[in-house]
Amino acid sequence: MKPLARYASLNSYIDVSRSVGIEPIRLMRGVGLDPAGMALQDRWIPAVSVARLLERSAAESGHQDFALQLAERRRFANLGPLGLVIREEPDVRSALTILVRHEHMYNEALRMNMVVRNGLATIRIGFELGEQTETRQAAELALGTLHRLLRDFLGSLWQPIAVCFTHCAPADASTHRRVFGSTAKFEQEFNGITFYAHDLDVPNKRSDPQMRNYAYQILDSLDSQGETTTSSRVRELIEILLPTGRCSVEQVARSLGVDRRTVHRHLADAGETFSSILDATRAELAENLVENRRYSMTEIAELLSFSTPGNFSRWFRRRFGCSPGQWRNRK
Template sequence: MSPRTTSSGWASAIVRALEMGGVDCRSLFERLGMDYCALSDPEARFPQDGMTGLWHLAVEASGNPVIALNLAQVVRPSSFHVVGYALMSSRNLHEGISSLVRYQRIIGESADLSLHPTSDGYELTLAIHGDRLPSARESAEGSLAYILAFCRWLACRPLTPRLVSFAGPAPAHPAPYREVFQAPLKFNAGHYALLFDRTDLDAPLHSANEALAQLHERFAGEYLARFSDGQITHQVRQLLCRLLPQGEPKREVVAQAMLMSERTLQRRLQAEGTGFHQLLDGTRRELAGQYLMQPQLTLQEISYLLGFAAPGNFFRAFRRWFNTTPNEYRAGL
């Protein structure tokens, strides 16, 4: 299985935050077997386990358990690779964060982002996955701090989340968290998330530029395609998108289309940390969110496009994915 990686842009942001806290990152990179000079190469990528080790060594070297919060002070679009510029030129934060969710893998393969409407706003949830090493708590906390600071920078005005959630226990000294997030905090929440007011994410951005937004979206899509090229997971996902309108694809059909046996397909997917049914469910979930943004599509048509035998099966799956009904989700949009 190929190790998960982090882009040089995001690794550079982490290094700037750590060096602001007095950490000698050049020596830590050497200890971890990573090339410090490669931070200046926009195409370079660093192993996830190496970045996890960097967080642990930096906390130990600095004696500062909240050093990750320094990420809120090093905001620049290039940290998010081309995705940062797509976000910057979006019409509003909702559109920009949606791009961030779509192209997250460009920035770092270890993170999963999702954005969904709630009764009183939008919740952006974050999960950081480890590779061979468990993920570092600092990685998730620093990412939340950076995303919020980036949104505030783009909005050019105070932006106060309704709630900031942390999966871990409350720290002994919460003051630095209150200072950085300036919002209600919830620890032991079971997940990491930022809950925004709807009006904050729907407000127009001064930096909006439709032509640039389309250009950066195309660049991001092309980069992600190159980045994913050759990975079985990506190939299966693309094939599922084409096959779903014909009904629920069977694993044997997908394997035949990829000129391999079912056993080989299963083994190669497992090597990439996933499985056929997990990919099928995730692809349907992602497409469902996209289809519901198209008002001309009826729920029955969406059910058909997702390969469900009956609309009732679609409704049950949708409630499991989003904890709401398709009609309520669409109304929230």
């Protein structure tokens, strides 16, 4: 299955897109992402779709610094629950160790490692997206975000020794100079950040030992949930694809990087079928949508990918034993 990333990886995407004169909604749909999902930051989406969206956005806008503009707006909160843990770590070394060890909690495609040698610390990054695609923008987003997090710990005047990129320099490097100063290096052997090892021992003045205990309880509870199953991934993708009108086992399989037979086989091993998950997901969403009087029945039918309101009403009656209107009126 293809690795996934949290929707939070696209935080501020719509604002930055509009600021450089491109239409974010069209571009998101063009790579199979549902713009409505931006409100659900912890939802998972194919990481390769995020990488492609960033590349297309940079190309269409003519801004090679597109992902770096996103990185400038990053906060600890964009890491989800892991951000709570990192923020309470006692020093930079502990924070980075947690970040690297639990990278899968915010992006399954990201690979990070930290090496400390001869007085220098280097954090390298890479990507395993499940298929070939350009990652220039993804690398700039990841390193820009990491650079910002380090500055949050070490102060706004802190500078690394070097921020290294394997790709060539942009035609206009003004954003890179603003963010990294003179430390940005292009056409290097790796993507990563190098800084003095003594920075690792700088204490985190905002750390609260009591809050750290609570943060670790959250981390332990998330780790105990185990690996994401095929069923849960299919369910997430169905929720994302339903409003687009392109929710099919073929589309889900493409998003997971496999063929439909593989999806059916994995679901069968778990005692499920695509149809059963689709029906259960629709039912869960339908209950909430029908109770919300903001939506008309026609709008709900479209959001749940029914071809007509009549088809939705017949399905709803079979599922719940009454019409959508009757369900809404008795609530």
